[in-house]
Amino acid sequence: MLVLDGKIASAAIKEKLQQEVALIVEKKQRIPHLAAILIGNNGASETYVASKVKNCEEVGIESSLIRFESDVDQTTLLNKIEELNTDANIDGILVQLPLPGHINEQKVIEAIHPTKDVDGFHPISAGKLVQGMQTFIPATPYGIMLMLEHYNIQPKGKHAVVIGRSNIVGRPMSILLSSNTKYGNATVTICHSHTPNLAEICLQADILVAALGKPGFVKANMVKDGAIVIDVGITRVEDNTAKKGFRIKGDVAYDEVAPKAAAITPVPGGVGLMTIAGLLKNTLQAYQQHQ
Incomplete structure (x- = not known):
């Protein structure tokens, strides 16, 4: 059994990025x-953003952290995004999700200019991804593809099952795995909360991607011998x-x-x-396009 170590794979990617910078x-x-824009004091979001800032520093990418209180009004946030859109010294903009309930997440995503959309969430980025055009790929699916490449795991001809259909992970993951690329060409099935025979489908998977946000959901009886298992879940469980x-x-x-x-x-x-490796690569790509 091979442990797909993100520390090793991301270090190799960061070393190349460091050389380019x-x-x-x-x-x-x-x-x-x-x-990076951070709203409120959500513990998980604080951790994620701090890690992104730290990794930028390690490869030599400059970063700015802009904080707002959790009660910030939507107009103030959108105005800040527009200010960053027009700042020629800023290459990438990310707004850490989730957002407070009074802010329309989709409006915020669409406010970021597509050329600075390093999270890859903008509808234009998503549309280009579907059509196989060069674009910003959402960082988590991008990171998974980079991991497959690092360990030379080729999905071609394999049956990949993705549990979860979010715009952030599940859907783009299914597109990337089925794309006509060196680390694509899999036959992909997407499962979700309304899939009646979920365990049966998972047992058919050569590659199983779990991205549903339920700790410990995928059990041994759902995985066939010799499968490649990609666990996207990251939930804080009280202990x-x-x-x-x-x-x-x-x-x-x-x-x-x-x-x-x-x-x-x-x-x-x-x-x-x-x-984070995917995000850093997207940021360098944005820089190169602006140059």
Whole structure:
């Protein structure tokens, strides 16, 4: 059983990015710049954004963190996004989700200019992805594809099952795995909350991607021997025995599924780290397009 270690794969990607940014510095050109907007004090969001800022610093990408209180009004937020859209020194903009209930998430996503949409959530980015055009790929699916590439796992001819149909992970993941590319060409089935025979379909999967946000949902009886299991789940579960009072759990019951799998991603230490690698690659791509 191969552990698909996100730390190793992301380190290799970050090393290449670091070299590319170093060349930019050597040429005395403007350094790539990512702007992140964080609203409120959600613990998970704080952790994610801090990690993104830290990783930018490690590869030499400049980053700005813009904070708003949780009661910020939508107009103020949209005005800030427009200011960043018109700032020639900003290459990428991300607004950390989820947003407070009084803010329309879709309006915020659409407010980010498509050329700075490093999260890949804008409808224009999504449309280009569907049509196989160059675009910003949502960071988590992009990170998963980068992981498959790093470990030379080729989905061609395999049956891939994706559990979850979100615009952030499930749907773009299904498009990437079925695309006519070196690390695509799989036959893809998408499952969701209304799939009646979910376990039966999962048992057919050569590649199983779990992205539904339910800790430990995928059990051993849902995975066939020799499957490749990609766990996208990252949920904080209360645990009084843990130092922080919680543990991070994936959507896959790792201990019982791992012995059956040919390869599996751990949580933490798997897809989460690759998501940040995908975001960094998108930011450099945005910079290159602006240049």
